[in-house]
Amino acid sequence: xxxxxxxxxxxxxxxxxxxxxxxxxxxxxxREIYIETDKKFAEDISCNPHAFLVGCIIPAMHFGEKRIxxxxxxxxxxxxxxxxxxxxIKNWSGGTYRPLDIETRISSAVYRSNGQRRAGMFLSGxxxxxxxxxxxxxxxxxxxxxxxxxxxxxxxxxxxxxxxxGMKYHVFERAKAAMSLVAEDANVTLIPVYTNIRHLCDERDxxxxxxxxxxxxxxxxxxxxxxxxxxxxxxxxxxxxxxxGSHPLLDPEYSxxxxxxKHTDLALSRLDKxxxxxxxxxxxxxxxxxxxxxxxxLNCGKCEKCVRTMTELVSIGALHKTSAFVENDVSPELFSGxxxxxxHRAPFYEAMLPLLKERGRDDLVQTIKGMLEK
Numbered sequence: 001x002x003x004x005x006x007x008x009x010x011x012x013x014x015x016x017x018x019x020x021x022x023x024x025x026x027x028x029x030x031r032e033i034y035i036e037t038d039k040k041f042a043e044d045i046s047c048n049p050h051a052f053l054v055g056c057i058i059p060a061m062h063f064g065e066k067r068i069x070x071x072x073x074x075x076x077x078x079x080x081x082x083x084x085x086x087x088x089i090k091n092w093s094g095g096t097y098r099p100l101d102i103e104t105r106i107s108s109a110v111y112r113s114n115g116q117r118r119a120g121m122f123l124s125g126x127x128x129x130x131x132x133x134x135x136x137x138x139x140x141x142x143x144x145x146x147x148x149x150x151x152x153x154x155x156x157x158x159x160x161x162x163x164x165x166g167m168k169y170h171v172f173e174r175a176k177a178a179m180s181l182v183a184e185d186a187n188v189t190l191i192p193v194y195t196n197i198r199h200l201c202d203e204r205d206x207x208x209x210x211x212x213x214x215x216x217x218x219x220x221x222x223x224x225x226x227x228x229x230x231x232x233x234x235x236x237x238x239x240x241x242x243x244x245g246s247h248p249l250l251d252p253e254y255s256x257x258x259x260x261x262k263h264t265d266l267a268l269s270r271l272d273k274x275x276x277x278x279x280x281x282x283x284x285x286x287x288x289x290x291x292x293x294x295x296x297x298l299n300c301g302k303c304e305k306c307v308r309t310m311t312e313l314v315s316i317g318a319l320h321k322t323s324a325f326v327e328n329d330v331s332p333e334l335f336s337g338x339x340x341x342x343x344h345r346a347p348f349y350e351a352m353l354p355l356l357k358e359r360g361r362d363d364l365v366q367t368i369k370g371m372l373e374k
Contacts, residue, residue, distance in 0.1 A: 001025075001065040001100075003056060005032075006072070008047040014194070015042040017222055019052040021200065026063040035195045035222045044191075044226035050078055053104070054254050055218030057082055058211045059200040061089060061097045068100055073107035081253035088250060089210055092243040097210075112258040117228035120150035122216050123190070124157070125179050125288035125298075127309065131273035132233040132265050134280050137186055150227065151188050153179055154219060156195040157212065158291045163202050171293040178286040178298060185282035193219055208343065213246030217254030217261055224259040231264045238266050240347045270348050271312060271355075278318045287324050301327045304338040308348060311364060315355035332367040340371050 005020040016036035023030070033055065037045050049072035060068045079102055086099035121136070123129045133148060140147040153176060160167045176192055183190035197215045198207060213232065220230040232251045235244055251263040265273070277283050289309045290299040299306050310330050313319035320328040340349050349368050356365050 001056060001060045001068045003049075003052050003068065003070040006047050006049060006052065008045075010039070010042060013039055015039055015045055017045060017047040017051070021056060023063065023065065024067070025065050028063055031200060033195070033197050033200065035193060035197070035219055037191060037193050041191055041226075045222050046225050048221045048224060049074060049104075050224075050256055050259075051218040051221040053082070053102075054078070054214050054221060055197040056200065057085065057100075057102075058089065058206070058214050060100055061086065062201055062203075062206055062210075064098075065100055067103055069103040072104060074102075074104040075110075075256035075258065076106050078254070078256040079104065079106065081255060084253045085214075085250060092210070110257045112224050112228065117224075117226060118149040119146050119229040119231070120152060120191075120220075120223070120227045121148050121231035122219075122233070123151035123153050123179055123182070125153075125175055125182075125286070127270070127273050127277055127287060127289060128233040128235060128265075130182065130280070130283040130287055131268060131276045132231055133182075133186055133188070134276050134283065135265060135268070136231070142187075146229065148186075148188055148231065150191055150223075151179070151183055151186075152191050152193050152219060152223070152230075154193045154195060154216075156193075156198055157215075159293060160194075161198040161207070162204075163199055165293075168293055174298070175288055178288060181286050182283050185280075191223075195219060208245055209243055211245050213244075213251050214254060216246065217251065220254075220261060221256070221259055224256075227259065229260045229262065231262050234263060234266045234268070236344060237269045237272075240344055241266075242344050244344075269351065271316070271351055274309075274312050274318075275316060278313070278316065278321070284318075284321070285323050287322075297326065298324050301325055302334065302337065304340065304342070304345070307334045307338075308340070308345065310334075311356070311368075312348070312352055314361065314364070315352045315359065317359065330364060332363050335367050335371060340368065341374075346372055 002022040009016045014036045016034050018034040021031045089097045136148045155172045159172045248263040255261045288298045289305045292300040294300045
């Protein structure tokens with residue numbers, strides 16, 4: 001793979017950084033990948049070669065490329081980190097994914113040495129990221145360099161990330177409106193970002209199990225003139241860690257000496273996070289866990305993520321207190337449309353059972369136990 005033609009362009013409403021991806025050992029077409037943001041943040045985004053190297057390395061491994069070449073200077077710390085990433089992906093894949101050669105020049109200096117940069121995070125609107133923001137604001141004084149000041153909301157993940165589902169900009173606008181209320185309450189700046197890097201390989205398993213953390217990191221690197229530290233909310237707590245596209249062994253390895261990436265809140269269980277969000281009204285009325293992107297609703301109330309979250313809220317006595325769901329209760333029939341054991345979900349359901357039992361919801365307890373035992 002050769003990454004070429006890096007450029008920054010100012011359009012009427014957006015500022016874009018982009019690069020061409022040229023495949024060498026497979027029959028994939030040449031692609032232009034981009035990261036862009038609203039013009040009000042034009043001075044904060046740069047055509048950082050780190051972004052494109054990080055964003056391309058997992059697809060390059062997936063399609064069997066022998067090298068990744070980028071004629072630019074790369075931080076030696078990032079280069080070493082990517083070797084660790086490739087070794088971990090090789091291990092997770094049982095040797096199917098093989099490390100490739102990284103052909104770049106090595107930088108001899110740290111370019112973002114000024115002290116004016118700040119901390120940011122990725123805010124999807126889900127429980128994980130909202131809990132991270134709340135915990136940070138509760139524990140870090142505003143003047144501390146670790147206090148989050150910016151939240152990056154990305155189009156090109158669950159919204160606009162799957163080619164066959166379309167770009168769905170209207171859904172992103174709805175999510176942006178909801179998260180704007182959260183950002184205002186938390187006293188942070190919401191920065192909308194648009195990227196098509198996921199489209200390099202539109203395979204769901206690759207995305208979820210190996211790739212999405214790299215795209216988060218790629219976006220972070222384009223904002224390293226504004227940010228020195230970026231938090232990535234954990235998807236799982238320590239007892240339930242397994243291979244995942246965002247992982248505490250992966251995400252920090254995408255850092256450079258200009259930008260630190262931190263995978264955070266591993267000590268918090270899913271129910272811990274839910275209780276934190278349930279006690280923050282601005283977030284609790286506007287959270288978005290659903291991937292269905294249905295019309296006129298933040299959450300569809302029918303998919304596995306929705307039903308699981310609704311059931312967790314029933315277990316802590318809070319479902320009826322949020323307007324993020326239209327539903328005020330959960331029936332066993334809602335579980336008939338999906339498998340609750342996919343992607344390490346079983347521990348989340350197991351954790352609910354004692355709480356549901358205490359609330360007299362034997363109907364849900366028996367339903368969940370029956371599905372877990374299949």
